[in-house]
Amino acid sequence: MTIAIEAQNLRKSFRGREAVRGVDLSIRKGELFALLGPNGAGKSTTIHMLTTLLRPDAGSARVCGWDVSNSPDEVRKRIGATGQFAALDEALTGRQNLVLFAGLYGYSSKAARMTAAELLAEFGLTEAADRTVDTYSGGMRRRLDLAAGILSQPEALFLDEPTTGLDPQSRHELWEAVRRLAQQGTTVLLTTQYLEEADRLADRIGFIADGRIVAIDTPERLKSLVGGKTLTIRLAEGSDPGSVCSLLAVEHGLTVQPCGECQTLKLSIPEASLAHSVIATLLQHSAAVVDFALGEPSLDDVYFALTSGRCKEATL
Template sequence: MAYAIEAHGLRKSFQTHEAVRGVDLAIRQGELFTLLGPNGAGKTTMIHMLTTLLRPDEGTASICGYDVVKDAAVVRRHISVTGQYAALDESLTGWQNLTLFAGLHGYSRKDAHALAAELLGSFKLEDAGSRTVGTYSGGMRRRLDLAAAILPAPQVMFLDEPTTGLDPQSRRELWAAVRHLVKNGTTVLLTTQYLEEADQLADRIGFIAQGKVIAVGTPEQLKASIGGKTLTIRLAEGTDLAGICHLLANEHGLTAHSEEDGLTVKAAVPEAALAHAVIGNLISQGIMIDDFALNEPNLDDVYFALTPDRGNGNEVAT
């Protein structure tokens, strides 16, 4: 099988802190692979090594078969990197930005004009092509930034939290643009704060924690790996959520976590009968429950199962 990105035993330390601890990774050509993990997990360090910005202390990595250390210049010709902030000139129109980038990449004036028009259409920006970028919404800027990033026709694109700060509609517009890249054969390595985004986009997901990749699989495989169902309990205002989590652990053997809203507790349960017993127990002890539900697990549940010592909420920071 052909791999666009490979890493074997990658390690990187900063003074006494080992940020990446022997990571192995293999990402197929044309795949959209998402890297998820909590703060300080090593995602950014991994991206910097794979894009030749940092030299590994140990191990090897390659992009399209080229070593990121020995063949760094060649690797850079095969990749493109897009981050959270669009690298665009706001005083120029969308069309002018693209023709400028095309010229910098060696396209003739005629070819640059044709390519700019094609990209504006591909990323659904043709109606905004004559407007200055300063008038664009956040989502439009990110789509234009993606269009500019694929001008050199990269085989591999690294997207580092490209939707951070965007409203839901703009995020979905960018998702469509990313799917377009993958459909046309580009391999994408995406880091994101949003578990929903990984679920929607990824062919496969890698969870990284404390510098190690601890799980890799399709979204469906990862959800199935934790087994059973997820019990979600919404409690009355003022309930001691930490106390409820301890109760579920001590009396039912469940690992529970509280959501950032301060009212909701979630726990994986192996069977529905146990969920019924939990609810009955809470009610018998006079604990006020506003609502509860038993659902199939989602990536939030996978995240908390893999990183049980982490904080609350439904986002993963980098």
Template structure:
């Protein structure tokens, strides 16, 4: 470990208000240089707004932040020369070809004409877009679009890259390609802050994860820390007959002495429990009572369960207040 930790992002109490809606409501954030930080939350939670604040696109209504030690409100140019942003929608000119887009970005980053062309060709090759170089981006597939978009962000490798939902709507193969690119970037020393709604993505890529809901960070830590905060073990099981569920809940609560939650479908149950002996006991009790189980698992909670547990109690309010501001 380094003696003096070096922070890419240090944010304190960031606030952004749109009208009456507190889109970002006191976000504290520290991201260590050279790591991937995952920002996890449902639609409208404030992920994109936080990224836009940190990328100097929005002025905060409260709080402060430093990017590589530079003050967000005073040293915008310093920050802009170190960061890059790939937004939720392809932020490139769709009427231009892939090559033309990358050459334009190279020129805007300060390369000469020849250097910009060479760099564009190199990136197109590395990103598997060589054949599409002379096609207009509007004719690209979703995966190609994402790749050209990220390529445009790293024409000059940024020290900090913001990726806003980089794999939304991609097929698994394209998603893996994007993940490979992100890993390669981190390997070269770039810090990445990515937002995602996919827990698997955060689990796969992020060193640390913050869960954000209604503009507030409600949990932060490594993937294992977050899982541990919910409980070390989870029993999930599915019954064959929905009408058995009330009886099953009683039996399980009795045997496990833990709360049993009924899931939204009519046959599933989960409980936070550590002791494997109690679990075995409870399952045999169900068998004695002739309650048929079609599927069960026992292990560490998935990030999905963490997420549902953390945000679950707020989900109802959110359904009302969601106004499409993200």
């Protein structure tokens, strides 16, 4: 097994605050690995160290066989990277941007034009090839940025929250492009706040919180850590979710996870039969339950369990 990206006890501080606190990673060649965590968890700082944009304060890392601190130029020759914002010239057309980047990578004029045409077709941008980038949608810009990022034919590709702010259709289009790259043998390290994205794409997932890796495993095994079922309860507008959480804690010893909507609650239960007791308790206490559903755990449930201490760390 060939390791493409590895880090040991990687650390980085800013103004006395430790942003990354001993990260260990080992990513196999050709693997699509997702690094998940909330804002400020250390995702981008870790990526910046692995791509030689930041020098680690301590620890070590090797990418494509080269040390990021001692041989940064060798690392840069072998990687591609895209960030949250497309690094494109908006006054140029999509085709001109790719030809320009190809020239910087040493392509001949003929090869640059041919490669640009191939990439525009591969990323579904042929019809927009001769429009200036300032007319592109957010999803089109991200796909063009990704196309530019692989002009160097990188062994490893780093994608730092590439779908932030995109609409659902644009996100799916970018997912397909990333999936194709991984199938072609490119090692991909993706950071994202969207857990569904990681679940759909990644071979393995690492959760990072407060600058530390708290779990690494496949999506399926991570979800099995939670165990049991997930009960989602939607309350009527104007009801008090706090009192419902307290009631379930007292009556059933359950910890409730608030969802994005303040009137929606999620809780992990060991077995489906407990769901009947939970709903019965809520109805007996006249809780305004509008809807409820029983399903399998999601990566959201895993993250909540990890950060609340209800899961043991998992590592492959």
